[in-house]
Amino acid sequence: AQSVTQLDSHVSVSEGTPVLLRCNYSSSYSPSLFWYVQHPNKGLQLLLKYTSAATLVKGINGFEAEFKKSETSFHLTKPSAHMSDAAEYFCVVSEKRTYKYIFGTGTRLKVLA
């Protein structure tokens, strides 16, 4: 069975410093992986997705993620945090047999002024 683990439930960074949100996955197939962001009282918005093309994936708002098969990781990064990045971030793996999304438990990012 496929699964995804977000290693940090909360991350705090100062504005202008790099962001690293960690995600590890488990999959017996070549997975599709996604990062979504949820701002307070809003729906989920797709940041980026990996679908077996380039291992370095660029998304919206300056975010990017690197698929590392050897480490079974798909960490989300951004060079410089902005106050508007404060939100909850979900790592998702798409299950091959059933096409269901398997969600991580989320990482809440706090950006300090």
Add this chain to the structure above:
Amino acid sequence: DAGVIQSPRHEVTEMGQEVTLRCKPISGHNSLFWYRQTMMRGLELLIYFNNNVPIDDSGMPEDRFSAKMPNASFSTLKIQPSEPRDSAVYFCASSLGTLITDTQYFGPGTRLTVL
């Protein structure tokens, strides 16, 4: 495109009442998903449809919950009778199909409070 549309955005009801949540998927999308989000359990898939047919309803909590998709542009999630433990945010999402590469696009959610 207007995106996935959900109504109402907020619903407050009393225990025992019937609640109906509505969703309009993105035009041209063939798959529709209903999720529930709570602090305790995170995001849970309740049911999903492909070409208006329910494919997997294993996440539906109990018989009090039912979902329909009478046509490609409309779906409902009904709770009857509602209970306080049903209080949550309910999201609808749609995607082009059911490939693992397909992106799900989420609506803004309906915040349900059952008193």
